[in-house]
Amino acid sequence: RRMVVGYRGGYDLSGRFWARSLAPEDAFVLVNLSSPSMNRGLTLLDPFAGSGTIVLAAEAAGMATMSGDFDPIIGHGLAQSTSIGHCQSDATQLPYADGSVDGVATEPPFDLDNRVLALACSEILRVTKPGAHVSVCCAIPQRDVVVDALSRGGRIPGVWQFDRRGMQVFRSANYDNDWNGLDDNGKELPEDTYFWVLRSANGKSLSGFVVIRR
Numbered sequence: 001r002r003m004v005v006g007y008r009g010g011y012d013l014s015g016r017f018w019a020r021s022l023a024p025e026d027a028f029v030l031v032n033l034s035s036p037s038m039n040r041g042l043t044l045l046d047p048f049a050g051s052g053t054i055v056l057a058a059e060a061a062g063m064a065t066m067s068g069d070f071d072p073i074i075g076h077g078l079a080q081s082t083s084i085g086h087c088q089s090d091a092t093q094l095p096y097a098d099g100s101v102d103g104v105a106t107e108p109p110f111d112l113d114n115r116v117l118a119l120a121c122s123e124i125l126r127v128t129k130p131g132a133h134v135s136v137c138c139a140i141p142q143r144d145v146v147v148d149a150l151s152r153g154g155r156i157p158g159v160w161q162f163d164r165r166g167m168q169v170f171r172s173a174n175y176d177n178d179w180n181g182l183d184d185n186g187k188e189l190p191e192d193t194y195f196w197v198l199r200s201a202n203g204k205s206l207s208g209f210v211v212i213r214r
Contacts, residue, residue: 022050022107026137026209027057033195033207034103034135035063042102043084045127047091047120050074052081054105059083066101068094091120096127103133110139117142121149135207143210144177147198150206169194181212 022030031054035042044058049067051074058065065082068089069075078086089095091108104124108117117138124134136146169183175198183189191212198206 022053022137024053024057027053027105028061029195029209030054030105030107030135030137031057031061031063033197034105034133035061043100044103044105045094045096045101045124046106047089047094047104047124048106048108049078049086050107052078054107055081058105063103066096092116092123094123094127098126099129101127101132102129103135104128105135107137108142110142112142114142114145117145118149121146125150133207137208140210146208147177147206151198 031044034044042063043066044063045066045068046052046054046058047068049055049069050071052067055065055067055078059081064084066084067078067082067086068091069078069086070088070090072088075086075088087095104127106124108120112120128134134150138146169189170179171184172179181189189212191214193209193211195209196207
């Protein structure tokens with residue numbers, strides 16, 4: 001159990017700083033989505049590592065992990081958590097070779113500028129191997145940016161949406177960023193967490209989850 005001080009957070013009305021990190025259960029979901037085969041020894045990268053929850057989940061699953069983050073304060077804790085290593089880095093200029101990573105699981109800051117997020121997604125494409133799975137937990141306003149960037153701006157051949165029980169609730173053969181919380185029959189889905197899988201024209205898969213709140 002490690003506590004990392006200095007991770008992204010904010011101040012409440014009393015002036016007290018609060019920090020946040022991804023819940024372990026959600027981290028395991030992202031890791032599973034980024035490595036459907038769950039082959040031990042696969043290389044997983046988290047370029048927005050933060051407090052390291054995703055890295056720890058991947059290590060527990062037997063994956064070889066590497067992490068990056070721009071925050072120098074958290075570097076020491078992450079260096080102890082990753083089997084390959086941690087690098088203080090800019091996600092828009094990742095210090096890794098082309099096609100060197102088997103999968104990516106990450107959670108960008110929800111307030112990250114969309115232009116920066118798009119550049120980071122382009123870097124993720126560069127460092128991942130052909131056919132790699134990329135799993136991103138992002139805010140709803142960031143979703144279209146992530147999808148567009150990871151599909152190189154083109155239309156996406158397929159999208160599948162599942163509820164938390166694994167039941168398919170929506171499918172599109174030629175998705176164009178137009179899903180609005182309806183199922184295949186055009187009915188509103190209930191408030192819940194839903195997981196999605198996208199397959200792009202370049203052969204790579206992108207997955208993540210979205211929470212519906214009305």
